Amino acid sequence: MRSSKLISVVPRTLPESHLYSFHFIPTLRSIDFFQSLSAYVAVSMSRQPYVTGTSVLGLIYEGGVLIAADTAGSYGSTTRFKSVERMKAVSNNTLLGASGEISDFQAITQLLDRLIVADAMWDDGNDLGPLDIHNYLTRVMYNRRNKFDPLWNTLILGGVKNGVKHLGSVSMIGVHYVDNHIATGFGIHLAQPIFREEWKENMTLEEGTRLLEKALLVLFYRDRSAINKIQVANVTEDGVHISQPYALKSEWNLEAFKNPTASAAGSW
Template structure:
């Protein structure tokens, strides 16, 4: 049988742009981000795992980044799309600084910008495969919001992405209060991350916690949580389950 190459139409676009493709499905992804307001500012936590499909391929992926002077961004979902979003934000902050008018973008403005970016890409049927958490403090006002890959967004006193929406938010609703100290806020985030580690197969026991206040922001060095795996439900997870092996 004779195979011949099909002839390209004469009016097709040539050059690198004709072969350019975008993310059609997520490849390397990060799991939940959990964040809350505390007495002096915002606390945010995320582990450092990067999953290639169902394989935990990378174990040192930083998914929280400072944005400008007043904001902190955390992301779950596709890592390369998160890097693309960081490029957009670098351009935004640079353009804002070029005005040199003594003002700078606060977390509310950055969050609004991200909602427009995510919704715009969704309308082009070319979404950025991320769920984002944006927190910050400007002029004493704490701000915390989230936006999904299709542009759904809201503000709250505590937010989470991924499995955190199902497993961490109930804990936060029960235990969060307005006057949380830094130490109690960290303990609450660690409790949420420990539950996610037990229940989310994509989570790993290597995490960072970031803090942002009026004075500035810090992101902790990676560390591990103390865990306990001898619960009876872990030793025999199918016991009593109808229809299980």
């Protein structure tokens, strides 16, 4: 049986042609081999997100598009930051919201800032609309996915241009769609059923805001990463308005919360 110590004969600087060639080492199954090889192969991809935001919700109402999210930033499973804004106006009539890695969201907004500036330099009287930016983001996310270095976000983009309302979503691998109401993260399971039941096309601004607040309150009760400090953004033909953070009123004296297993079946 060959000793794993033979790995020590590997030169400190390997030729490029040998970086992915395994036949020059006799001890392929040794742990030392893989540990040594990893020292020569640079890995730059994002292995996992660190500081993340949970669900973002959006819906179309009679006057435009509403998008809402809480302001929590979780470090792993710990709610570390409670004043993280996860929505940004990227043009005069378009707003972007994101769940997932906060730093990747910041990188995406920097890309969009450069895109908007480059488009404005043409000075042709035509601004990028929500559909244009949505299409751009699908290419960016799919491109990064193909490099095995994805941006760890699910995005919601809403806007109004020439009287046409647009609400769409892009996943971290470039999957995209448009709909009248959208949720990301845990909101897909908890908020979307509420939207399907209560959303209607001619909703007023007040009705749409109440519906978003109701869905966010359910997420606050059921999603460990959610908090009750939220922001609601309103996108119309006239521009983008993002509210100041405010707290939803919650109720924890419900009997189910006090003693959730009182009527549960079991042998204990």
